[in-house]
Amino acid sequence: MTLSIDIQSVHKHFGRKVAVHDLSLSIPPGELFAFLGPNGAGKTTTIKMICGLLHPQRGTIDVCGHRMGINGLAGKAKLAYVPDQPFLYDKLTGREFLLFVGEMYRVPTAEQKRIIDELGERLVMGDFLDKLTESYSHGMKQKVVLSAALMHDPEVLIIDEPMVGLDPRTVRVVKDLFRERVNQGRTVFMSTHTLGVAEAVADRIGILNHGRLVCLGTMSELRKQAAAQHSLEDIFLELTHPELQSDDGPGPETVPNGGTLSEGGSHVVES
């Protein structure tokens, strides 16, 4: 089986600061993966490397079997990336933007219109889709960029803070959309600080701290390992405690290659 995302021993540093340290992570098709970590843990750097925007100094990243790197066009065709700050052209309407994205991904014209209508109805965008995006609120922008990411039905959807700015009804719609995609064999890779969302929808959760993957597994595995802790919040706080490790220190043992149990109590094995 070709993995959706296959990260092998990836290392990235900015000057003397190590952003990602020897990270290995394998995500199969049909999984909703939640990527957690405190600010500055290296989540966004990892995401940018998966998208081919940054290049690791060591290690490899494959998306649907395509090596991401200088010529990562084949991998990029398979994925969609929604950054935490949604990007839209101010002087285009939402519909014009979606049509542009459809053209970029070579979606047939008739299909583009059908998808826009379908998503417009589902995410309740009818009122504003034909207005210039400069007048949109954060939530409206988030809906449009999410729709743009779904235009070409990507194998892998990478999304940074998906629920920020969305109203509760849309949050529910987005959760359902993610679940539908996963059921269709697509992969959703979600970075978030909203632990409740991760707990509710993720198949597996990975926690990054100081550039190291300190925890990886399903919610029940996490609970099993951290016996005294019952919520993801408790587990997260324990694993990312500021005194636990520093940039210079050796830190806790990391989860190797997303599969082997590490010793240390709180680290969790992949199922």
Place this chain on the structure above:
Amino acid sequence: MSSSPDMSAAIMRSPIGVIALMRVKLQALRNRVSQAISDSPIKFLATVGLLGVVWVGLYLLFVAVFMFLKQSRMEAAIAIPMVFSFFFVAMLVMLTVSNAIIAYTSLFAVEEAMYLLSAPVPPRAYVWLKYVETLIFSSWSLVLLGLPLMFAMAEANPEAVGYYYVFFISFFICFVPIPGAAGLVLAWAIARFLDRNVRRRLIITAVLVLAVVVVWTIQSVTAQEAASEQWLTGFLLRISFVQSALLPSSWVVRGVEAAIESQTHLALCYLGVTVANAMFLSVLAVRLVSWKFMSAFDRALSSRGGERSTAASPAVGLAGKVFFYLPHGQRLIAAKDLRTFFRDPIQWTQLVVLFGLMTLYLVNVPKLSGAKPLEGWGMVIPFLNFGALSFILATFTSRFVFPLVSLEGQQLWLIGMLPLSSWQILVSKFAFAMTVSTFVAFSTTVLAVIMLKMPIAWAVLQVTVTVATCFGLCGFAVGIGARLPMFEQRNAARIANGFGGTVNLVASVMLVLTMLTGMGAVGFHNRMRGFDEALDAPTLMIAAAMIVLALGGGLTAMVVGARHLRRAEI
């Protein structure tokens, strides 16, 4: 929803090209124009009208210069080609630098880059898009300055026939990509090979080199005490390199000259050379940059994400002390703005470059004029100095001071929550703006009056009027910035280009023109009455009126702005 299984294959076979990317940009431009016309037609017409006024003004100025030069045929024979050569060499250098700056920011420093490059957009298509955008953004000044220059040239040369216009427009269009390609490669090389610290050192080195050049120029100019004709001959010899046959600017100049003289074949030959070089260099630059673009992009992003020392430099430390005269709360706000200014190279490098060039001009001007202070040309020089300085100040206040209040709108704590009145906040902003602009304007004007050996009374008059103009411009920028803010906008450039920014720009230009009229009146009056080192009553009255106007205008704008800010719902 279903996906086509051939979609990825179709993308790989035929990824999106630059034409499709350009199409979406044109769509955005169409939307922008129709929005401008439908939302605020008066503003749109005012902007177009103002551009027309500037264009016609430049045209009349150039016609006057060419006619003046033609009065003396010998000087005209030397000077007019030299004016052209200088113009295009200056354009070559300025366009290379401005293309490099714009290319760097549009290639590496925008969310759009992140978005498009995470999609299957080939780097080459992206680089072509940004190259064309950069050419358009950086070259509108050439059109604004160049077209009236060339029309004026035709006006001054009645022998120029109809197709001359076809030639010079072709030369303009074909010339622009040459510095554009150089700027693109420069921007890429900076991102690819220089990290943040090296870039910082490079900027400091450039400033030091500029200072050395200024000192050298002062020495070389002051060493020559010969008569003005000898000096002019020597000067022209020293700058004859601007007519080197290897410079692209020379091809344009010679081609245009040939077109004026109806030497069609020669003009076509030079046009061919320019076109061939423009196309070759464009393709070469885009191919080179796109070949290693993603690694340069990686370095640019990595450099931004790295550890960044914000240890207080002496300049930043100074920011806490210069506003000693303000109450505590206001002092903190003004110091914050000054620290931001020191840490934003776009702001201070622009001032350094503009005033560096101004200084170069000032130290050369007394020798060029060859006249005693306040006699003949000597009367015009302070007038020109004041005009150039005021327009530079107006540019600075419109671009960097005007957006200050709007930008604070996102930090509601400052405008909405801080226990300071709107007037106190505006005074803090004003203190910052006045400190920076007065520092450069005062020092430049003092240098000017020293170089021109102006009598003390005249020197005081010049400095006082300059400082008053600073006051008026800063007051306008802060006051109108508070009266017509754009709190929802985060981009300072867009705030400056918005409606309020346009109003402020027009008001600032009007103030500068009024002050220039006053200075012109002073000069004219003193030429009529005969020159005197002392200032007479009419001179003092005109000066007093100018000062009152500038101070009153600035204060009024501040009061209006503060009143509006007090009532505003943010």
